[in-house]
Ligand code: 7TP
């Protein structure tokens with residue numbers, strides 16, 4: 001028998017200080033190169049902290065005010081102050097506000113007018129006014145609308161029809177009709193269908209096979225059928241796992257092997273998680289690594305709503321307040337876990353939104 005060294009575990013305290021360090025050290029290389037996607041960086045960092053039970057380590061008022069300062073006249077959000085609005089950052093903004101219980105600080109109708117303005121007659125969505133179309137933006141639109149409780153503001157049936165048109169013979173999905181299947185696109189399409197209430201139209205068996213074939217001998221997951229070299233990457237653990245979870249097939253992945261891969265990508269000295277062993281950590285992979293860990297429950301990472309990519313506790317709160325449709329959490333198919341002993345780190349929230357106008361029921 002092999003001698004077993006001390007059991008590896010998620011370095012929670014190190015990751016917390018890593019995230020706080022990179023979000024305050026504005027002179028760092030990482031901060032500089034991510035200037036254009038700051039709003040998404042804030043979402044990755046804040047969500048990663050939330051999963052560590054440490055959201056209160058951030059100054060909520062400061063974050064919320066920064067997010068709001070990125071909103072443009074059109075109602076959408078740019079990636080940073082003064083940047084043009086884009087669907088990607090509009091979703092990040094809504095996600096961050098939801099994390100901090102601050103959705104009521106924006107005019108949801110105005111945000112949705114921006115989102116709806118990017119839907120095209122075939123149901124697809126452009127990323128911004130320049131018109132690049134991609135199923136990623138369909139996901140952003142549906143997720144945004146769902147978090148705001150305003151799915152009725154877009155043409156969900158047409159959106160779903162377009163995403164379905166991007167399904168391939170292998171059961172996977174691409175970024176446009178005929179586009180090659182890729183784990184990231186599979187997540188956005190399956191997530192969009194889940195939010196749109198059309199998971200039943202997914203060819204689950206074929207797709208789950210394609211997804212579980214993404215696991216490499218090292219335990220990590222890759223994004224598509226083997227290219228030249230083994231290319232497992234921590235962030236794919238999320239794309240693949242959450243899609244599997246939505247299809248109720250997350251048990252098809254070797255979770256223990258995946259966990260070992262993710263833990264081997266941790267920086268044991270400085271904190272943070274890298275894309276692969278030996279690489280430099282970043283906020284993006286730290287967040288996605290934690291999300292991959294969430295499936296086990298062993299490292300104390302709380303469950304995540306697979307479709308919305310948000311902590312399940314935040315979604316519960318939103319649903320209570322907005323009567324959203326239920327959707328599955330990342331550990332939904334696994335045996336129930338004891339409830340977390342620690343109270344939610346989310347500050348007490350009031351999401352009483354002005355409901356002057358009668359709310360439209362979402363048609364399903
Ligand atoms: C360092 O090179 C990249 C390449 C692509 C940096 C960003 C991008 S991206 O914006 O198109 N994007 C997100 C992404 C972010 C980071 C990163 O963010 C580092 C530090 C920060 C601080 O906020 C790093 C990579 C990255 N990628 C690229 C990538 C991931 N795994 C391997 N690679 C080469 C993903 C990429 C696309 C993306 C995926 C999900 C999502 O929600 C948004 C964008």
Ligand code: ZN
Pocket residue numbers: 233234235236275285
């Ligand atoms: Zn990656």
